[in-house]
Amino acid sequence: MENLTPSQKLDKVLFVLAENNSKISSIVTLASLREYFKASILPSEIPLILAKLEKDGFIKCDLTAYSEEVYSISFEGLAMNEVGYHNQSIISSQNETRIVRNERLLVNGTWAAAIAALLVLLWQIFLFYFPHYSDYPYHWIWETIPKGKP
Numbered sequence: 001m002e003n004l005t006p007s008q009k010l011d012k013v014l015f016v017l018a019e020n021n022s023k024i025s026s027i028v029t030l031a032s033l034r035e036y037f038k039a040s041i042l043p044s045e046i047p048l049i050l051a052k053l054e055k056d057g058f059i060k061c062d063l064t065a066y067s068e069e070v071y072s073i074s075f076e077g078l079a080m081n082e083v084g085y086h087n088q089s090i091i092s093s094q095n096e097t098r099i100v101r102n103e104r105l106l107v108n109g110t111w112a113a114a115i116a117a118l119l120v121l122l123w124q125i126f127l128f129y130f131p132h133y134s135d136y137p138y139h140w141i142w143e144t145i146p147k148g149k150p
Contacts, residue, residue: 009041011084013049017059017073018081053077 004012041049050071053059058077062070073081083091 004040007084009045009049010052011081012041013046014053014058014073014077014081017053017071018078 050059050061054061054071056076058074058080060072060074062072
């Protein structure tokens with residue numbers, strides 16, 4: 001018996017439902033899934049997995065006239081079958097890591113800009129009180145441009 005993670009179990013059930021793209025009744029689905037997985041997924045887990053897939057919007061469950069559940073895969077389910085739950089969780093964790101890193105960089109950049117603005121302000125205050133340093137060999141670029149006749 002294989003030890004499958006929950007995301008691998010979801011992938012396997014989604015794969016079986018994607019193979020049989022038409023509508024499948026719950027009795028046929030449960031029987032085919034039990035036979036397909038051969039003890040890698042317990043029979044008691046299959047309804048839970050189907051409920052999770054339905055909650056996530058990857059499959060649809062309709063009731064027939066005989067109160068029998070009929071499962072069909074949605075477009076999101078077909079797309080997720082291509083990516084897989086396991087890969088999607090890896091991608092999600094990478095995205096979360098990237099978001100945290102970007103937020104940290106934004107905060108650090110904001111602090112750096114604030115410190116630079118404070119230094120410029122302090123320099124201007126220093127020049128106000130000690131104006132003889134204002135033209136000591138450092139000139140602003142616009143002060144070096146010769147004045148032309150208008």
